[in-house]
Amino acid sequence: MMLRVIAKARADPGFRDVLLSYLDRYLGDDVRSAGTKWVVTEQDLEEFVKSKKLKGLAEKTIHDEVRYIKLALSEVNWVLTPEGIREFLADLAEDEKTFVLKHTTYSLKSFLKTVLKPRDPALFRALYDVFTVHKPKTNNHTRLPTLKQLRLIWQ
Numbered sequence: 001m002m003l004r005v006i007a008k009a010r011a012d013p014g015f016r017d018v019l020l021s022y023l024d025r026y027l028g029d030d031v032r033s034a035g036t037k038w039v040v041t042e043q044d045l046e047e048f049v050k051s052k053k054l055k056g057l058a059e060k061t062i063h064d065e066v067r068y069i070k071l072a073l074s075e076v077n078w079v080l081t082p083e084g085i086r087e088f089l090a091d092l093a094e095d096e097k098t099f100v101l102k103h104t105t106y107s108l109k110s111f112l113k114t115v116l117k118p119r120d121p122a123l124f125r126a127l128y129d130v131f132t133v134h135k136p137k138t139n140n141h142t143r144l145p146t147l148k149q150l151r152l153i154w155q
Contacts, residue, residue: 036126037081044115051114068107082130098136105133
């Protein structure tokens with residue numbers, strides 16, 4: 001029955017408009033949200049690992065990136081949405097986990113570029129542009145000695 005409806009909608013533009021208006025009215029939010037979420041699978045992670053191995057990354061680097069990706073995925077129930085990513089990263093920032101935030105954002109960007117971009121460029125753009133790689137500020141700059149201090153040392 002559903003196939004007949006779809007076939008008729010493809011053939012008859014008037015029927016197509018009516019069908020789309022009903023879909024928008026009764027399932028609008030569901031239909032629109034389907035285009036902005038990605039349900040990640042273990043196969044996606046395996047594809048990511050294979051790609052990184054082909055690029056020649058060290059096993060430890062790959063392992064660390066996968067760990068941060070899995071951390072993020074576990075927090076958003078393996079469904080990446082713009083809102084879910086934003087909330088998760090905001091929580092990390094709020095908890096002042098700056099280096100976890102840095103590594104997570106880097107790893108997520110890499111994961112999205114490697115796995116999602118070739119499959120669905122529009123969804124890739126929607127998720128990729130939601131956040132930037134966090135760069136923590138370091139305050140561990142060593143101060144150089146003054147001329148006075150150097151003179152004291154050499155005397």
